[in-house]
């Protein structure tokens with residue numbers, strides 16, 4: 001069975017219930033959300049009543065909490081340690097975030113490994129390892145999924161070996177895993193048409209069982225562009241057929257697949273989410289052009 005959904009909103013008023021309702025409106029059977037703004041570390045108290053109602057609705061619709069993903073905010077960067085208080089702030093934030101996720105009953109948090117700003121790539125990776133060992137030193141059930149990155153700017157975690165180096169340095173091996181992203185892979189230089197070659201290499205170096213989430217995005221830019229601009233499914237350089245083959249790849253069966261494609265007509269009065277149509281196209285294995 002496909003485990004397929006998209007990122008959805010989450011706010012204090014509607015809480016988890018609002019996120020589940022949004023996911024169901026796309027006919028999704030999983031979803032991903034940020035516990036607050038994606039761009040900041042500001043977080044408000046979780047509405048517990050709405051969490052309870054959200055779980056009821058998940059159960060009624062067979063959404064398994066093991067398949068729900070939380071994404072950490074983008075601005076967290078464990079690679080730079082030039083300002084120790086900032087590094088410590090991110091450590092504390094991530095610890096709180098893991099507790100928040102644990103209290104919500106979920107167990108997977110996607111994290112962008114970091115960016116080597118004013119630091120060598122080697123030291124950046126050392127700092128990330130150090131940070132992760134501090135963050136994971138707790139007694140909750142949440143696994144951190146390192147996301148493979150496009151290589152924009154000084155991003156770290158761009159290839160299998162960088163991810164492998166980080167995992168090797170982490171003490172709590174059962175709390176660290178990987179999220180692959182088709183747009184990021186394409187932009188980093190991986191041909192999505194040959195995903196099986198990539199999975200072979202991943203399996204040899206890290207072990208394919210470490211892949212716990214797949215972000216399904218088309219890309220606005222050609223292979224190896226190091227840009228990271230997501231495009232709607234079938235409207236980018238990867239294309240519908242290649243992405244459909246990822247969704248149905250037998251080696252990725254049972255892993256949550258999450259769309260992070262842009263809303264159509266974003267920031268206009270005509271904006272709408274593409275996810276219902278994108279999910280339907282994948283389920284039917286047939287591309288229907290839905291953007292006018």
Ligand code: FE
Nearest residue numbers: 071110112147
């Ligand atoms: Fe991400």
Ligand code: FE
Nearest residue numbers: 147181215260
């Ligand atoms: Fe992603």
Ligand code: ZN
Nearest residue numbers: 183184228230
């Ligand atoms: Zn991206």
